[in-house]
Amino acid sequence: MASSRESSDHLSSSGADREGLLLAIETSCDETSVAVVRGGREVLSNVISSQIDTHRQFGGVVPEIASRKHVESITIILEEALKEAGVGLSDIDGIAVTQGPGLIGALLVGVVAAKSLSLALDVPLIGTHHIAGHIYANRLIGDIVYPALALVVSGGHTEIVLLESEGKFRLIGRTRDDAVGEAYDKVARALRFPYPGGPYVDRLAQEAKEEIVLPRSWLEPDSYDFSFSGLKSAVLAEINRSRMKGEDPDFSALAKGFQQSVIDVVTGKAIRAAKQFGARQMLLCGGVAANRGLRGKLAELCEAEGLPLLIPPNKLCTDNAAMIAAAADMKWRRGQFSSLDLKAEAVMSLEEWSV
The missing domain is CATH 3.30.420.40 (ATPase, nucleotide binding domain)
Incomplete structure (x- = not known):
């Protein structure tokens, strides 16, 4: 460098x-x-x-x-x-x-x-x-309180980063394959949505009345890493299973199941990391931070833990x-x-x- x-x-x-x-x-x-x-x-x-x-x-x-x-x-x-x-x-x-x-x-x-x-x-x-x-x-909308924990979710990155002090970064966990945004786009293609597909999947998941429950990839018990390739494969398998039966896949239920699996894993690991490393604040950042389901769930969990949360507006x-x-x-x-x-x-x- x-x-x-x-x-x-x-x-x-x-x-x-x-x-x-x-x-x-x-x-x-x-x-x-x-x-x-x-x-x-x-x-x-x-x-x-x-x-x-x-x-x-x-x-x-x-x-x-x-x-x-x-x-x-x-x-x-x-x-x-x-x-x-x-x-x-x-x-x-x-x-x-x-x-x-x-x-x-x-x-x-x-x-x-x-x-x-x-x-x-x-x-x-x-x-x-x-x-x-x-x-x-996040600093453009409020003060960052250290140590802080950042959950980075974007098209190319899914990471948990500990900020020990201003500008001091420590990588706690990262994706081992697809980033969250990549997984959303690949699933969106399978659900016949145009690029970029994340917002379409989010909207469909919010509107869905049913959910097809999909696996959660927690990896090793003490790991803060992520893996979404298996979840993407599970969505494709559900679509193929329906078509082999001569049925139309329930895209809305699949979108909800996919989104719930992603949200449970990323928010669950972020909250666990915040507790382990004594974070005084949670930061959500990256393009997928605009996802309504993710924002809502993380806000709910942080409130339950008494952990202040900063999320930039969508344009940031x-x-x-x-x-x-x-x-x-x-x-x-x-x-x-x-x-x-x-x-x-x-x-x-x-x-x-x-x-």
Whole structure:
């Protein structure tokens, strides 16, 4: 990883004296986003251009197309973000950018744009971890109380992360196969929903009157890891069983059974981890955090445990640049800037990125 831990000449004008005005860029997958954020909390603009309509015809994200769309959009989105924020490039104190993890071609577009701006404006560059961004999206809506436990649920990630103090990440559990979002999309295809299928499955599950009970994959008794490939196979097996009998599959009951299995496992493990590690707060983050069933169940369990819960609004759950600025602000205040040889990282350690 190409980030530098050393302070630069910019430190004297950094957050040690005042709140930094950061311009952040996020291009890790299929959203092009630029935001202007002051002090890691005050969002002046957060412009997002989604590529969903482009990728829907292929049933998922096509990396090469995503990269091309970022190239087409980045300058326009940058100009819109500055205009909406009411600031000029000369007002910017630092450039934050998603360094990884993500699609390498997509990441490269953002990294090149960020490095160019940093060099041209002579302001610090801060390479930022995508998952740190999702976690610190919660800081845009409230104070994070440490130690905190983050349940990260997105299209590419399902993780339980312990935040021992600000910016100190410890990975407690992760998925061993599909992430939650991937499992939702695969099941949605089996239920004949378009991409992205998660919201359709959530809606159908909420409306269902019956439930086909599906297995829960708890893995080893002391494990905080996840596995959803077996659950996806169980859904397909139920569909095939119905068709072999000449019956129409009960898609709504299947959607409810699938969603209940996912929710029981992820919330159950998160609550157990919070107890074991003495968390004072629960954070829900990532694109699947917009799922109504998951939000409701986790809120119910946290209330029963007397554990405060933070959940960003839906617009801050999906990939966006404001969350990248919120995470980068921690390094801004410490003068931990990146050098111009920063490289995009398709795979990147959250623990190593810790401040």
